[in-house]
Amino acid sequence: MAYLNEDQHKIVSDAVGAAEMTTSGEIVTVLADRSDGYTDVILLWAAVLSFTMMSVFAALPQPFMDFYDSLLGGWDHEWTTGQLASMTITLGLITFALTWAVLSWDKLTFAFIPGPVKTARVHQRAIKHFKVGAERRTTGRTGIMIYLSMREHRAEIVADEPIAKLVSADVWGEAMSDMLVEIRQGKIAEGMAAGVRDVGVVLSEHFPRTDDDENELPDRLIEV
Numbered sequence: 328m329a330y331l332n333e334d335q336h337k338i339v340s341d342a343v344g345a346a347e348m349t350t351s352g353e354i355v356t357v358l359a360d361r362s363d364g365y366t367d368v369i370l371l372w373a374a375v376l377s378f379t380m381m382s383v384f385a386a387l388p389q390p391f392m393d394f395y396d397s398l399l400g401g402w403d404h405e406w407t408t409g410q411l412a413s414m415t416i417t418l419g420l421i422t423f424a425l426t427w428a429v430l431s432w433d434k435l436t437f438a439f440i441p442g443p444v445k446t447a448r449v450h451q452r453a454i455k456h457f458k459v460g461a462e463r464r465t466t467g468r469t470g471i472m473i474y475l476s477m478r479e480h481r482a483e484i485v486a487d488e489p490i491a492k493l494v495s496a497d498v499w500g501e502a503m504s505d506m507l508v509e510i511r512q513g514k515i516a517e518g519m520a521a522g523v524r525d526v527g528v529v530l531s532e533h534f535p536r537t538d539d540d541e542n543e544l545p546d547r548l549i550e551v
Contacts, residue, residue, distance in 0.1 A: 331515060335515070336516070340548060347546070349536055352469040353469060353470045354546075355471070357473070357548075358515070360551070361477070362445075362448045362449045363451075363452065369430045369436065373422075373426040373427045377423040381422075446481060449476045453485050471490055472485045482503055486499075490534070
């Protein structure tokens, strides 16, 4: 899913180019629709609700048996142990299937993912993208990535080790705040550009541009 058009991509790319004019650091921007499919979390919800329903049936079987009897015409039925076991398993399977189907709908999927899980998955995916596309790919190991994941409403800034040693996480937090102010208003490109500018200012203080500096990583925004 593409979030930005060509002109909006240019806003971000131009911001990267301008920021890198004052620093030897290399800024990479990544915009992701989501950072994970969360099938394991959906599976967990489905399993938990399935076993919960089977436990409720085991503890309070009469309402369920009355319901089954009503489906058979309202006549009381003498349920055998095997039939009760089958009813329990069937109830569990139906609950599992319905939960899986409902939570596979995107809007509900992300509503049922705990916040800490989203944060962890976004961080993991940002690290993965950074290792593939930016880590140790510059001469002075001065690569830094701004990663924005739309479905989770989270962002990460990941930097090469020399940068991480000099710049505290609090400093990047300020850049993230400026970025998210715009993004919350629906201005995704402008928000990422604001984050790029803030990162560029920090990098220029610690890693000023040298005469022989070359552009080693692409300035363009990467949508995944």
